[in-house]
Amino acid sequence: MTFITRKHLDRRELLRGAGAAIALPLLDSMIPAGRAHAESRSTDIPRFVAVFAAHGWAETWWHDGRWNQQPQTEGRNVGLGYIHTPLEPFKSTVTLCAGLDATSSMPPPGSSGGDHARAAASLTGAPPKRTSGPDIYCGISVDQAIAQKYGQQTLLPSIQLGIEDPGANTGVCGWGYSCAYSNCVSWAGPTKPLPHEVNPLAAFEQLFGDGATPEERAARRRADASVLDAVLDRVSDLKRTLPVSDQSRLNDYLENVREVERRAQLAAHQSVTGTSMEKPEAQPASIDQRIKLFWDLQHVAFQADVTRVSSLLFARDESGTVYPESGIMTPNHPASHHGEDAKRREEWATINRYHMQLLAYFLQKLKATPDGDGTLLDHTLLLWTSNMGNANQHSHVGVGQMLVGGACGRHKAKLNLVEKGHTSNFLLAVLHMYGIELDRFGDSNGVVAI
Secondary structure, three states, X not given: OOOOOOOOOOOOOEEEEOOXXXXXXXXXXXXXXXXXXXXXXXXXXXXXXXXXXXXXXXXXXXXXOOOOOOOOOOOOOOOOOOOOXXXXXXXXXXXXXXXXXXXXXXXXXXXXXXXXXXXXXXXXXXXXXXXXXXXXXXXXXXXXXXXXXXXXHOOOOOEEXXXXXXXXXXXXXXXXXXXXXXXXXXXXXXXXXXXXXXXXXXXXXXXXXXXXXXXXXXXXXXXXXXXXXXXXXHHHHHHOOOOHHHHHHHHXXXXXXXXXXHHHHHHHOEOOOOOEOOOOOOOOOOHHHHHHHHHHXXXXXXXXXXXXXXXXXXXXXXXXXXEHHHOEOOOHHHHHOOOOOHHHHXXXXXXXXXXXXXXXXXXXXXXXXXXXXXXXXXXXXXXXXXXOOEHHHOEOOOOOEEEXXXXXXXXXXXXXXXXXXXXXXXXXXXXXXXXXXXOOOOOOOOOOOO
């Protein structure tokens, strides 16, 4: 691999080895001679992250006291509530929207219950068909609508990740609803739920393993060989052709990949529930470490442009996860049923705030990563959504929605935005940012002005 005057390194260049295919980050050497640096990214589609966390946010704890008031000024409005204070360094890229109702998550007319069985509605905006058989039906999710339009530009159209293992949670998940609706929030079509990968090593292999040679990949795993070790010769050859600035950037990126791989290998020997699997002597990773590892997987995937679309099932409906680092030992779902007790409501808000602290970890990584004429945060849009406004009452009214990131200049951030209508109106606005000019999405009855 050599460079000739006015030639440049292909953006899709891969470093291949035995069972490995390492994509490269954006390097100066990938920009054609004579073209401005900014031009290399100016027309790119923003990366997109969809995050679903069941049970919503503690009502009255996540805004700055103007919940029932329209913002007094146009554009950005100051003020983050208790829950979102960890996002203060990124406030200029945050839109918080109150007042929307998750109508697609509500029970169908003439019925009740099943509020924890319709998570898929949050990203599809479509009411799931009540069935426990193979005739499931919902809708395409917002992340997959974006992936289907732009996914062919990258090695993987999208990745779907999950923090919590559904375990044996298959078949019927209450009130006659298929578990597909609660196990999968990404849908490639009304009948095509996409599973979320909960094994971090499997997710790493999906991003960096060479799918064309499964035997070599299996042999490498049996030998405990690293993906990076499989391409070391190619890395050395490449470095000799790069300027010093690109060598430094490549070194930083490869160190990131190696650290994520090391942690993924360790976590692969530990079950989600804390019991040991292949290595009985290994201690289970904390939930804090686990969530950060999944954020890191998405970060390196975006840095290398392996994919530009991801979804993360952050917390499932009826989640029993405990977050010791938050200081609260009550499991996630029981904490949301606070009975309107002031102390317990504060504990639920503290768990919500802890989730934002973990999100801030990811956002800081994006902000610190150069990407063309800006940073990954400048070129990413993250949607955080849920299915409930007041989880204590299983209410789907007043469900908070949040966007973070610059989206290549397409997201004009606002705080304390108040809208009326359906949460699917918010999803439709996101699709419009990506040039997907649909008139309706799911059960939308309008579009949010963002």
